[in-house]
Amino acid sequence: MGRTLSEKVWDEHVVRSAPGEPDLLYIDLHLIHEVTSPQAFDGLRLAGRAVRRPDLTLATEDHNVPTLDWDKPIADPVSRTQVETLRRNAEEFGVRLHSLGDVEQGIVHIIGPQLGLTQPGMTIVCGDSHTSTHGAFGAIAFGIGTSEVEHVLATQTLMQARPRTMAVTVNGSLPAGVTAKDLVLTLIAHTGTGGGQGYIVEYRGPAIEELSMEARMTICNMSIEWGAKAGLVAPDQTTFDYIKGRPQAPTGDDWDAAVTHWKTLLTDEDAVFDKEIVLDASEMTPFVTWGTNPGQGVQLSASVPHPEDFEDEGDKVAAQKALEYMGLEAGTPLREVKVDTVFVGSCTNGRIEDLRAAAEVLKGRHVASDTRLLVVPGSVRVRLQAESEGLDVVFKEAGGEWRGAGCSMCLGMNPDQLQPGERSASTSNRNFEGRQGKGGRTHLVSPLVAAATAVSGTLASPADLPPLG
Amino acid sequence: MEKFTTHTGTGLPLRRSNVDTDQIIPAVYLKRVTRTGFEDGLFAAWRKDPHFVINQPAYDGATVLVAGPDFGTGSSREHAVWALMDYGFKVVISSRFADIFRGNSGKAGLVAAQVTQDVVEQLWKLVETDPTTQIIVDLQERTIQADALTAPFEIDDYTRWRLLEGLDDIGITLSHEEDVTAYESRRPAWKPVTS
Numbered sequence: 001m002g003r004t005l006s007e008k009v010w011d012e013h014v015v016r017s018a019p020g021e022p023d024l025l026y027i028d029l030h031l032i033h034e035v036t037s038p039q040a041f042d043g044l045r046l047a048g049r050a051v052r053r054p055d056l057t058l059a060t061e062d063h064n065v066p067t068l069d070w071d072k073p074i075a076d077p078v079s080r081t082q083v084e085t086l087r088r089n090a091e092e093f094g095v096r097l098h099s100l101g102d103v104e105q106g107i108v109h110i111i112g113p114q115l116g117l118t119q120p121g122m123t124i125v126c127g128d129s130h131t132s133t134h135g136a137f138g139a140i141a142f143g144i145g146t147s148e149v150e151h152v153l154a155t156q157t158l159m160q161a162r163p164r165t166m167a168v169t170v171n172g173s174l175p176a177g178v179t180a181k182d183l184v185l186t187l188i189a190h191t192g193t194g195g196g197q198g199y200i201v202e203y204r205g206p207a208i209e210e211l212s213m214e215a216r217m218t219i220c221n222m223s224i225e226w227g228a229k230a231g232l233v234a235p236d237q238t239t240f241d242y243i244k245g246r247p248q249a250p251t252g253d254d255w256d257a258a259v260t261h262w263k264t265l266l267t268d269e270d271a272v273f274d275k276e277i278v279l280d281a282s283e284m285t286p287f288v289t290w291g292t293n294p295g296q297g298v299q300l301s302a303s304v305p306h307p308e309d310f311e312d313e314g315d316k317v318a319a320q321k322a323l324e325y326m327g328l329e330a331g332t333p334l335r336e337v338k339v340d341t342v343f344v345g346s347c348t349n350g351r352i353e354d355l356r357a358a359a360e361v362l363k364g365r366h367v368a369s370d371t372r373l374l375v376v377p378g379s380v381r382v383r384l385q386a387e388s389e390g391l392d393v394v395f396k397e398a399g400g401e402w403r404g405a406g407c408s409m410c411l412g413m414n415p416d417q418l419q420p421g422e423r424s425a426s427t428s429n430r431n432f433e434g435r436q437g438k439g440g441r442t443h444l445v446s447p448l449v450a451a452a453t454a455v456s457g458t459l460a461s462p463a464d465l466p467p468l469g
Numbered sequence: 470m471e472k473f474t475t476h477t478g479t480g481l482p483l484r485r486s487n488v489d490t491d492q493i494i495p496a497v498y499l500k501r502v503t504r505t506g507f508e509d510g511l512f513a514a515w516r517k518d519p520h521f522v523i524n525q526p527a528y529d530g531a532t533v534l535v536a537g538p539d540f541g542t543g544s545s546r547e548h549a550v551w552a553l554m555d556y557g558f559k560v561v562i563s564s565r566f567a568d569i570f571r572g573n574s575g576k577a578g579l580v581a582a583q584v585t586q587d588v589v590e591q592l593w594k595l596v597e598t599d600p601t602t603q604i605i606v607d608l609q610e611r612t613i614q615a616d617a618l619t620a621p622f623e624i625d626d627y628t629r630w631r632l633l634e635g636l637d638d639i640g641i642t643l644s645h646e647e648d649v650t651a652y653e654s655r656r657p658a659w660k661p662v663t664s
Contacts, residue, residue, distance in 0.1 A: 293487045434491065
């Protein structure tokens with residue numbers, strides 16, 4: 001019987017396998033940031049261990065860093081200590097680090113692909129659940145905890161039980177104005193936050209094949225939001241074209257050898273997935289969340305649901321609690337929900353295509369008078385590219401703020417936070433209670449919906465805006 | 470890691486589904502570089518509500534958290550496990566755990582015991598009726614016992630073995646170092662490096 005893509009990649013990385021034990025998997029790339037690594041390096045020091053493969057390890061600073069005044073010392077002493085701890089650890093253990101101020105600094109999941117380090121058929125881990133992003137290249141990529149970070153640092157391997165396999169087949173084509181973000185939010189509303197637990201998911205079908213690499217990254221990024229171990233897309237010409245010429249991409253004969261191998265990374269015709277979900281992209285529309293987990297979402301054209309709409313008793317209670325927290329009344333059309341802050345950025349939607357999409361909507365328009373727009377590029381390279389295209393000018397002329405690279409308002413760990421009760425439309429990945437700042441209320445949206453919402457002041461898609469005169 | 474065989478303690482009923490790791494410990498508490506002392510961040514936002522179950526004196530000293538489905542979703546932060554353990558929890562019982570949380574629990578020594586939702590409901594009733602109810606979690610037998618209730622729980626064989634023996638994963642892997650070195654000698658030369 002044939003094998004699925006993820007089974008092929010898994011098999012290629014098994015160092016040791018024994019009955020009754022998890023497989024010992026080799027890790028091709030270990031990405032590190034300041035938040036989940038300090039205790040792991042401490043563990044190495046305590047045991048007198050070294051980093052086995054510093055040459056397969058890369059660190060950056062992203063979660064804690066400010067997106068203003070990045071040329072000055074970090075103001076918050078606790079954040080500063082954590083970042084300085086990473087710098088000391090990288091120095092001591094010989095790990096390449098892209099610090100704040102470095103041209104390659106940025107969100108860990110933006111810089112891997114950007115440098116060409118993320119390639120098909122790899123195993124990639126990081127102490128961050130959005131590591132699933134790298135699956136867009138046909139890699140098995142997943143988030144790990146700090147104990148596992150220490151394990152990878154010490155051994156370049158991980159013990160992992162083999163997950164089951166799932167196919168998410170997306171037929172048709174996304175209509176104009178509907179994005180990869182809408183697709184994945186639609187999927188998560190369909191499966192719930194636990195639907196993918198225990199599975200590595202392959203996103204496939206015509207709608208996925210049509211997507212750019214950046215759009216595929218958006219989808220794989222949110223695999224964890226429906227509980228999947230990892231999500232991946234089979235590599236194709238789109239993938240190879242994206243990688244070619246990047247700083248760490250193979251060259252010459254190595255390139256040819258790599259591509260020859262990458263072309264074998266397809267699910268065999270006769271392979272069987274343990275489960276399959278089939279969706280039709282052509283029916284999808286702009287999608288937003290109304291609740292406090294990424295599965296609580298509906299079409300933008302819909303209204304806030306009633307808790308009684310849910311059959312399951314647990315879902316009813318969860319919906320009731322979510323509406324209370326979100327300050328929403330059941331039955332309110334989502335297009336009437338007023339938004340205080342719009343955030344465009346994060347490892348989900350902080351790449352150049354996302355910024356171009358937002359700028360296209362904002363060009364010649366202005367942000368609503370009592371709404372704030374924050375645009376945060378995912379990396380320094382993305383910032384410089386956007387500035388070379390004049391996108392920063394578009395954002396600033398529209399009344400938005402243009403910032404430096406980092407995780408920013410995706411999570412309440414740096415100065416960019418919502419105030420209690422403040423409502424956001426955010427291109428990030430999590431609408432959990434307090435995620436963007438204590439008491440903050442988050443609606444997850446695509447970059448197009450974010451930009452249109454900034455202009456309208458209420459949740460909106462570009463089609464809802466008056467045409468430019 | 471300490472060996473875990475059987476634990477007996479009182480339960481805390483957390484009647485919520487989808488308890489994500491941002492709720493277990495918000496990001497602001499993750500700025501520390503130490504591995505202990507995270508108990509003050511546990512359920513930090515919910516704890517501000519005096520009615521939140523953890524604030525009820527009847528549940529002081531509870532060591533077994535009984536939670537709704539999809540516990541530990543979201544962020545990979547192992548700090549969520551550390552916060553639960555630092556607060557005094559030894560076991561979390563739920564009908565569904567997020568994968569990363571479950572893995573982190575096994576590494577840090579917290580038992581994530583998976584039962585059917587029906588068992589969770591029975592435990593909730595028992596500990597809400599009598600908060601002094603003793604819950605016995607037997608890892609050897611993989612059973613939970615409380616009052617007249619005895620129910621099996623799921624935990625994978627390997628994690629169970631490691632917890633029973635109190636073993637350190639890195640030590641186990643380093644005993645297979647020859648396999649790792651042999652694998653490295655087979656890796657294609659075109660695979661990327663960071664240096």
